[in-house]
Amino acid sequence: MNRYALSSDTELTVLLTQGDEIAFTEIYNRYSRKLMAMGYNYAKDSTLAEEIVQEVFIQLWEKRQQVKISTLSAYLATAIKFSVFRIIQRKRRQEAIAQEHYTKEEVVHDDERIYAKFLEEYVNGITEELPEKCRLVFHYSRNLHMTNKEISKELNIAEKTVEAHLTKAIKNVRKGLEGLGISTILINTFIKYF
Incomplete structure (x- = not known):
């Protein structure tokens, strides 16, 4: 071997x-x-x-x-x-x-839905590899739409810690998407509305 x-x-x-x-x-x-x-x-x-x-x-x-x-x-x-x-x-x-x-419009919308679903699944895969607390903060923020203050109370951590976890999670997501060759504009838009 x-x-x-x-x-x-x-x-x-x-x-x-x-x-x-x-x-x-x-x-x-x-x-x-x-x-x-x-x-x-x-x-x-x-x-x-x-x-x-x-x-x-x-x-x-x-x-x-x-x-x-x-x-x-x-x-x-x-x-x-x-x-x-x-x-x-x-x-x-x-x-x-x-x-x-x-119609052409339906095709475009179908493509957009498939692409959005793909990106969502990919981002979920990235966040699954994050440390537990960081993953929870990202989940509460992006999926449950909780504010930093609400997350702070839920997890019993400081708001600054919530911000730090979110920054780390977003940095990892951005790095993963850049690895796919996705444009910076699209990445910024996706992270903003994910």
Whole structure:
């Protein structure tokens, strides 16, 4: 067994950013089958699933110095979902052209709903990795729409602590979304209204 097979995901990610091809191969060997299963689960087409996985790994290698990866498995899983989303989006547009009664406006709204749902699920995945108190503060603020003062009373912590937890959570969410290549304007809008 080579030393790469014993390396952690974090170690492999660092080596990947340095252009280590063996580390990249190890990542591929470690995750390609899982990602194929995930791609098939979403796309329901084995050939398409294989294409999606290949595309994800090509992008991973080509953008190895630009992407910010905190958790490799989560990054790859999200990349698969994002690729599937793009395919669904493309298919919906093609179907809309074929169906006269299916208006362009409806297609746009459908795409926006799918994209918003994808971002919401992705952000939930990021926040699940936060420390418990930080995760709770973010949940109370964004999902239950509680004020900092209300959260402070609920969790029996100072308002300044609530603000610190929110800042940390938003910073993590922003970093995760930037890793997907999403524009700063869209990230700011999403965080504001999430």
